[in-house]
């Protein structure tokens with residue numbers, strides 16, 4: 500495992516972030532950069548790869564993955580579809596506006612990721628879910644090109660497969676007993692065929708004049724199991740190294756060409772009584788956006804809707820940890836699907852979106 504400083508093409512000034520020293524722990528050095536993990540080890544030394552992934556997830560909950568097997572050509576094609584789609588007028592995009600099932604389009608200022616923040620997010624998004632891959636909304640995203648629509652589906656499935664391999668690493672490192680499924684433990688709770696809010700999201704932060712101190716996507720944790728994120732050209736993503744000390748410095752998550760940024764999300768944090776961290780992150784305005792759009796693609800991997808948020812059977816996850824992690828108790832009574840619906844309802848103004856849809 501190595502760690503990365505921000506990519507040389509982007510100065511810290513242009514990121515608009517503070518890198519001043521500060522620590523969220525008195526015992527540990529402050530984290531100033533995110534680890535990079537070589538996933539080629541998954542084939543040659545699974546145990547090592549699993550340990551690296553767990554360590555990064557315990558420390559900061561974010562890591563870059565290189566040699567992950569997703570072809571760059573395919574990723575570039577996906578960004579190409581996204582760029583093409585976002586040139587369309589608003590009336591084209593709002594024909595498939597997002598609903599409670601979480602697929603379709605959300606416009607600028609439709610979503611607020613940071614509930615404590617006054618402003619709405621300055622991004623627009625298009626979501627594809629497992630059940631919407633073949634439908635009219637995804638057809639509109641690919642501008643009616645059937646080959647492109649199929650490719651989006653294939654890309655989504657290959658990210659799900661990669662996500663399962665990453666979860667197999669967690670199962671190994673967390674020493675899930677053979678009797679409970681061993682390294683395949685998470686396969687059962689993350690079945691491609693099962694109903695779940697697993698989502699492929701194409702994000703666009705349009706060219707705009709902004710303030711480097713203002714987020715374009717507010718501070719939030721992701722809701723599901725893990726997120727796989729592709730960034731392109733323009734930096735801005737930042738990660739907060741501690742969930743318990745809100746005043747620690749933000750760590751930049753620069754664009755590393757060819758790497759996928761992985762992060763732990765809420766369900767996983769709850770299943771492990773907080774052993775792995777669902778870390779807050781945000782996207783800040785970058786001056787490069789005065790002349791260019793920022794694009795990113797996120798795959799939110801979620802558990803099957805009926806999976807409960809109870810601790811997983813690992814000897815490393817103890818009752819004592821559960822007793823300390825009282826803030827997760829609210830989630831414990833929910834299934835993964837219920838938790839997602841609860842978080843979506845807080846994030847979107849569904850009533851207003853439904854009124855817009857009704858007027859169409």
Ligand SMILES: O=C(O)CCC(=O)C(=O)O
Pocket residue numbers: 702716721728730736780781782795797
């Ligand atoms: O656009 C990005 O780089 C990150 C977006 C994000 O964190 C999210 O949609 O949950």
Ligand SMILES: [Fe+2]
Pocket residue numbers: 719720721780
């Ligand atoms: Fe996020």
